[in-house]
Structure formats: C-alpha cells, structure tokens
Amino acid sequence: MNDLEMYREQLAICDDKIIDALMERNAVIEKIMAYKETYGMPVLQPAQEEKQEKRRKEKLAGNKYQEEIQDVFKRIMRNSKRIQARKLFHYNIVLIGFMGAGKSTISDYLSTMFAMRLIEMDQVIEEREEMSISDIFATYGEEYFRSLETKLLKELQNTNNCVISCGGGAALKEENVKEMKKNGRVVLLTASPQTVYERVKDCDDRPILDGRNNVEVIAEMMEKRREKYEAAADVVIQTDHKTVLQICEELITKLMELNGK
C-alpha cells in the first residue's frame, strides 16, 4: 500500500467514525424526547440549545477549521430538529384564526424550532400574483382572493410535516377546512379584540378591516366568525398575555394529546 492509498483508508475510517457518532447522537436525541415525554417536560428548550452552542464555540475557539465545523453542526442541529418533528407530527400543522391572533409569529417560531417547512399562505399568494393582498382585493375582489386560497390549500395536501399559516379568512369556507384536515391538524389561535387591535393597529395591509380599524369593528367581525373557526379547529389556543414559547409549548402538548387519541 502506498501512502496515498493509506491516507484514503484513514479517511474512510474517519467517515465510519462520523457515521457511528451521528447514529449515537440521534439515538440520544430519541432518548431525550422520550425522557421529556415521560416526565411531562417542555419539548422546546431554547436555552439548552444556546448552552450547547456556547460550549461548541468555546471548544472550537482558535481551531483553524472552526467555520467549516460550525457549518457541519448547523446541519446536524437542523437534522436533529427534523427527527424530532417527524416523530412528533407526521402531518401538517395548520394555523387558523383572526388576523393578529399570532399565526405568522407562531408558525415562524415553530418552523424554526423544528426545521419544518413554513408556508405563509398570504405570502405565497402575493408572490404568485405579483401583487399585495390589498391590491388583489382592490383589483379582482374578495371572491377571487378566496378562490386562490382554496386552490393553494388543495395543492398543500400533497405536502407533509409543514407548518401552514392560513390567511384569517381561509377557515371560513367549508371546502377549505375539508382540505386542511386531509393531511393536517388545525390549530385555532385566539386573542381578545383589544389584543388584536394592538397588534394590527399600525398595519395598512388588512383590506378586510377596510380602514375601520377599531376594537368594536374587530369584536363584531370576530364574533361573526367565531362559530366557523371553532368548528374547524382540532385544537384551540388562547394567546393573550402569553409568550411565543408558552404558546408553542401549549400547542405541542395539545397536538401530542391528539396523537395519543
């Protein structure tokens, strides 16, 4: 064996070690998940993730391959999250609720924490139409916008393990709800009219409010929609005065309870 062949052999041994270490790591991830479940502990513990990151940074300080190794760890972390997400949810998580209930914020956080694909329906529609939601309403009317929502929801039933953040009106149509439930669990986020007002008062991209952006109008519209939202929901989460982390943790717990049923 010449030197080159020997080095290649050493490289193959290194790869084997990496595979073994990753297998071991993934097995530990599964044990941590099982432990948290047994003892009813929160699934999301961002502080722990930060601690681990800090430790890695310290270990790699001054290492000439620091950047490359950190890049690999980014992937490893992402894949750990995917393993967790696949184990916890074999379906899409579909967030519905009134505007300002927190759909975008919660779906963004959830998709980051579990490395799940995020689909913001309003955003996809805006990109496809190359127009803002307000302009779509103004140019083609609400019915046209609603038909785009239905079309998109139908397409999304071919996906799995995604977080889908619906537009506030998407769950009002029975046909849409049927689509959501084909491959997903529907989570309704609620908030009081006052909270919604605080969250949307400075936005001018809510054509449904049509400039009548006040607590009374919001309360009235919310009450009109309440029954349909509740009928569509598999899980309901009230978001007032809660942190994003608290809301996500409650959402996970409630979905896991549903899994068990």
Ligand code: S3P
């Ligand atoms: C709507 C809510 C909006 C958007 C559109 C219509 C509604 O989404 O889809 O303006 O009917 O409630 P957000 O709830 O994300 O603001």
